Amino acid sequence: MHMQRQKSFSDLRPTLYLVPTPIGNLEDMTFRAIKTLQEVDMIAAEDTRVTKKLCNHFEIQTPLVSLHEHNEWQKREWIVEQLQLGKSIALVSDAGMPCISDPGVQLVEAVLANDLPVVPLPGANAALTALIASGLTPQPFYFYGFLAHKKNEKKKQLAQLAFMTDTLVFYESPHRIKETLQVMLDSFGDRRIVLARELTKKFEEFLRGSISEIIEVCDGLKGEMVIIVEAGDGAAADIWWETINISQHVEHYIDQGMMTKDAIKQAAVDRQVPKKQVYHEYHQL
Ligand code: SAM
16 A cells, blocks of 8 residues: 555545444443534444444434444445545444454455545543553553464464563453463463453453462353453563474464475474474374
């Protein structure tokens, strides 16, 4: 893409507004968010039923169209066309900021690729809300979002994060929380964490303690959750692969785009073992 310069408030071209919505407490809707949703020609919503309720509450009568992870690819072209026809559009997700572990990224890319302005509004977001009350160092922090659902994949992802010296921020659902914390304990050691759940809602709660302490009490915890993990000391930097086996180690490099041959070589170098051994193990010979 060529260099672009966008002057958000003197540009008269039709605009895509990225509008955050509450993550639980309706009072977290900003005046500007309401006004923007009232004034645009159309709202692209992740789930129109969810957004309809929000609109009813704030007397917003703007027409809704759906844009979710399964139709974003096709819908973005149509939305770009609508902008080109002179319509202004707001994008919302079900909760919090669009694009943050939510649909919207492809649309933003398409709008920018067509040289049209994208104007963001600040507002509710679960990660930052949890981080500022965590009591853990907020800078630098690394927002990961959701880990993979499959345990092996999750292990690989966490093994790579273990060496980082940033505070880590994850999204997780209640039925996976225990397994995730157990894998974190294996990968990170017993670091301090903060589990923030039901943020901004009636049952908002923060559990602050070591990973093993939180595992003890996390059975039956419900609601939406953010996990904040204390920064590591970098000690695991050279051995991020320690908690995965040789085959997973090779697969990791293949996933990153390496040829199998090179992935085997790199895993052998990391582990300081003969290439032949890695080759045999990977191909299960
Ligand atoms: N776009 C949203 C944002 O800006 O935070 C995130 C959407 S993502 C699909 C949903 C996840 O965010 C939940 O599974 C949970 O991890 C986290 N989340 C959303 N609302 C939350 C809340 N009220 N309390 C704690 N975590 C929340």
